[in-house]
Amino acid sequence: MELDLFVRSLFKKANEAGFSEYEVYYVDRESLSISVYKSEVEKYNVNNSAGLSFRGKLGDRIGYSYTEILDEDAIDMLVNKAKENVLAIENEDIQFIYDGDKEYKEVSTYYQALENIPADKLIKIALDMEAEAKKYSDKVESFSGCAVSYSSGKYGIINSKGLNLHNKSNILTAYVVPIIKDGDNMYDGFGYVVAKSLDEVNAFEIAKMGVDEALSKVGATSIPSGNYKVIINSDAMVSLISTFAGVFSGDAVQKGLSLLKGKEGEVIASNIVNLVDDPHLENGLASVGFDDEGVATGKTYLIKNGKLESLLHNLKTANKAGVKSTGNGFKASYASPISVSPTNMYIEPGINSLEEMTKKIDKGLIITDFAGLHSGANSITGDFSLAAKGFYIENGVKTKAVEQITVAGNFFTLLKDVEEIGRDLKFPMSSVGSPSILVKELSIAGEGTKNE
Template identity: 65%
Template sequence: MNFLDFKNLLFEKAKIAGFNECEIYFSDGESISISVYEGEVEKYNLAKSFGLSFRGKINNKMGYSFTEILDEAAIDMLINSAKNSANLIENDDETFIYGGDKIYNEVKTYSKELENIDPSKMIYLALDLEKEAKNYCDKVVNINGCKISYSSSNYGIYNTKGLELTNKDNILTSYVVPVVEDESGKNDGVGYVVASSIDEVDTKKMAKQGVEEALSKLGGKSIASGTYNTIIYNEAMVQLLETFASTFSGDAAQKGLSLFKGKEGEIVASSLVTIVDDPLMEDGIASAPFDDEGVATYTKKIIYEGKLNTLLHNLKTAHKQGVKSTGNGFKASYASPVNVSESNLYLRAGEKSFEDLMKEINEGLIITDLAGLHSGANTVSGDFSLAAKGFYVKNGEKTFPVEQITVAGNYFDLLKNIIAIGNDLKFPLSNVGSPSVIAKGLSIAGK
């Protein structure tokens, strides 16, 4: 059965079964991932996937179901499963099938340069990337990972209110993790790229990035416990923003799981801090012209110069708060319910170079790596205590690598204690980005 016939018959039968509004969401995708090790292809995965979810309102409750097959038996299953799931719902939260917006912004999420990508060229690039990393210097003793991946999808929403939306996206990523060793020990680094064309995969550049990062960490030592002038490097700041991204969720706030609850309009951060959710970013990993409820997306400053403007909402949480959805109702997959989540979330860059930041602290610490974020960070209280690595700064310059330390603080206090922001905004294989920052009030535990 073709897709449109399936949709029309599903909506017709759902109406007969008692559903007064209903919607389908579909995702049709493919992916190729290639991992290499010791000059050979270790894993080659080629996958195609199709899935369709159905949701409908019956007796003022929303039922959900999903399928990977388009036939008449699947239609009956979807209707019966959705009806059963609606009967199990005990809360009175109002849910919505959305009629759509007048205008949907255009955003580049698909690169034609990646169409019909040649797997043999991907294999060549992965093998060459491993070779370049191994041959970069004689201190490279192993490669912990070397991979290139491509994925594309066509997805969309149709409902009985006349909404018909589709979009395509695709992405190519690659990374290498070289391990270096000398008499002081071992360390690794990462070289990576997010590309909109296979020609952007520069194996020499990625190998250099990964090996140089690993080499820079050799000879690390601990420092005395205390309070230091501290730069949080962009990639470490991304780790913190990613970990605490749920604090911007209207759903988390309404459940009492975010200290930003009820703080809209209040100063919650340094006046230097502007945090943006931008689903319209060109080639952003999480860019989309509409969310998974069919709401038009738009760029929003969650925090603007220290003031909390808005939390992120889907239709349900927006209705509860008496505001409009921010277009942040997204699914983890076609089979998942709609939740609230960020798109491309980032701390806006400042004007200072990284060298300027080092000169500003003169003597202190750069935090480059954080570990233990799942167990050492409490997203409700904001408290964190994390194993860290970095560099010591003296006279405004890096001197030696630092390891075996723990950094502790509070995320909400951290936002208030940022006193300088760099211009080195970075999205490290992530939909979350940040520049480097100078922050006060962090405690360092060392030797």
């Protein structure tokens, strides 16, 4: 059954069943992923997923159901399941079918240049990345990954209040993870691109990025334990922000899962820190003009000049807090309930280059990689103790590679200890971004800590 006809029939049946308000959210996505290994295609995966969810209001509660099949039987099932869901609701949270906003920002997320790219061209890119990496350095021993992916999708919201929104998006990504061998030691690196057209995909440049990173780690050693002035580079800082992003959720705050409860307007970071959620960021991987509740999106300052400016909200959490939704009500899939999620979250860049910040350190570290974020970081308290890699700084110069160290600290303390912010804002295949930052000090456990 065609979507329009299905929705009209569903809404008619919902009205007859006593629902006063109702809404449909639909999604249709497809993706192609190609990975290669030893100059041959290892995997060729095509995935298609489509589905529709229904929300209906009975009294002051909203029931929920979903389907992958659009036919008459599905209409009856959706209405009946939503009714059953209403009866099972035990909490008193108020939920909403949204009226809509007067204006919605047009956000470009679909690129014509990516339409109908032949699969053999994508395969060639993957094979070329592997070949270029081997050609670039004879130390390349193998690969832990080499792949190209294309994904596209469309989704939308239609409700009984006249709201009818839709959007489509697509993107191409390519990456290679070469492993080099030096003596008995192995080192890996990561080269990647996120592209809007094939012209932006250069197999040599991607391979070079990955191999150069791997080569930079050769000869890495540990360092003595102690407190060091630290630069956290953009990639490593992105991993930290991603781990602790949930503390800025209004839902987490209301459930007691964030230490930011009641701290809006208070200083929680250095006065040079501005953390934003920007759904209108040009070329952002999570850019969107409306959220999954139909609320118009807009740029939100979470931290502005060091002060907690706002939390992220959907309609339910905003109502509880007595504020307007920030347009961050999103679903993980059509079958999921509405939660609170960021769009493009990043620290705004400063003015200094990584090299300029490095010159200001007599003895310190550049952290390039954190490991163990799932087990070594407490997203509620902000505490972390993480294995890390990077480079030693001496007399303002980046010197030897460093590994086998553990970095310990607290995310909230770290934000307050930011002394400088670089201009090298990056989004490493992620909707979370950051420049490199210079932190007053962090505790490093390295040499001399074993068996103590």
